[in-house]
Amino acid sequence: MDLRLDVSQRGEWSIVEVGGEIDVATAPRLREQLIALVSEGHHRIVVSLEAVDFIDSTGLGVLISGLKRVRTHDGAFAVVCSEPRILKVFEITGLDTVFNVAPTLDDALASEG
Amino acid sequence: MDLRLDVSQRGEWSIVEVGGEIDVATAPRLREQLIALVSEGHHRIVVSLEAVDFIDSTGLGVLISGLKRVRTHDGAFAVVCSEPRILKVFEITGLDTVFNVAPTLDDALASEG
């Protein structure tokens, strides 16, 4: 229910700022947003989780699908996350080694993705 | 569970700032605080509900008992409340006419109580 999505453009990066809880009920909206961006030709995507209070395996799955999609276009994908509770979910699943997880938006934008 | 009580003195007024939820589980702590103040000789009491998210009939009962206690000592009792959700509970029970409900702490302190 409680998911906020805010999309903006900075240079060649599309920034998706997510707020609230990413779970089985809300993850489909994030998935559709990522699909829409890629199909519109945006292949460099940053997903900011700074305003996210909760993410579950469904949310992680949507991020994996986003990463896959931009890779097929030689794009870039980065995740912004500094909140320990959320970082922990990436760490214990090992996905912190799969994603480029940056502590700030600027770090993410400066990266290769 | 979630009740915060902060007691301070301003002139002859004792100020009890309450935060959180006043219900059947937490109201006893507020009741004890008010009893303690009166028994220590503090007969002018302001209870600020500015940080209160919820109050039920148990909470209202504790405020009534506080008002009664200070009255037996010719004291004064005021309630600070500006949040419409909380004010509504006073209004529909008619207790807004029983209590001196002030919109700010300064208004309460300036009152006769």
Add this chain to the structure above:
Amino acid sequence: MHAAPDPEVVELALPARPEVVSVARLVVGAIVASDPLFDDERGADLRLAVSEACTNAIQAQLAADERTAVPPVGLPILMRCTVGVGCIDVVVTDHAGGFDPSTLVPHPEVTDPARLEYEGGLGIPLLRMLTDHVEFRPTGDGTEVRMRFEPHGDPVRG
């Protein structure tokens, strides 16, 4: 919990302890918040009314447990919340022996100085004011408080 199957029913069984009334508020608050017909103010009404009903059920259960010679059985309080078309129904059930709401003596008017003698007795009046319909039904061993809430004011599309 052998709930009658209904895709829109949420049921909560709580131990008769004052500390858990906040859990009932959380649940009913989440349910009403997800119904776009109910605005925040009406949501607060629901939370308060359901809280009053659960508080009464828990207090009656604790009193009943104290009356029994055997150790308290700790029967749970049940809250059943059904999101209907244009209304939300909440039923709170206890096994606390029941009471007759018609015998409750109304308090003096709030303007009457004698009103201050009564610190309690505000729960059921609040229930009556905050619900669109409320009914106290005796069950075999306790009470079922059936409340109906309709959206008030301007609905907020969420």
Add this chain to the structure above:
Amino acid sequence: MHAAPDPEVVELALPARPEVVSVARLVVGAIVASDPLFDDERGADLRLAVSEACTNAIQAQLAADERTAVPPVGLPILMRCTVGVGCIDVVVTDHAGGFDPSTLVPHPEVTDPARLEYEGGLGIPLLRMLTDHVEFRPTGDGTEVRMRFEPHGDPVRG
């Protein structure tokens, strides 16, 4: 809901809809927050593990409902939370036909590029990591996921 009487048990019955998983998180979050032995980080573990178990139960129930020729019966998902001495037990039950967790094929290592082929399958591994003990018990018509949580790290007195 004919809950076995126990003063420390909270039970929640939810319709099999994705939107209500957040209600299960709210309830378990409130229960763990009121236990001073569990700090915020461990509370977050509980919320996530219980959420994963409820999500699986709901998805399995929805799939089972789709398989049946008759209109979906909408059997509820049950969550039962027991605060014990030094641990919290949560059982999530569904009527979705059951499955054999030992047949789940482990995914490639996260460092393997083929790992990206799998968007799902993280729920049960997370359950195993976040619980101190987890068991998947087949019931007559579904699954009972029994989870035990102990406090980790330095307890925070609340």
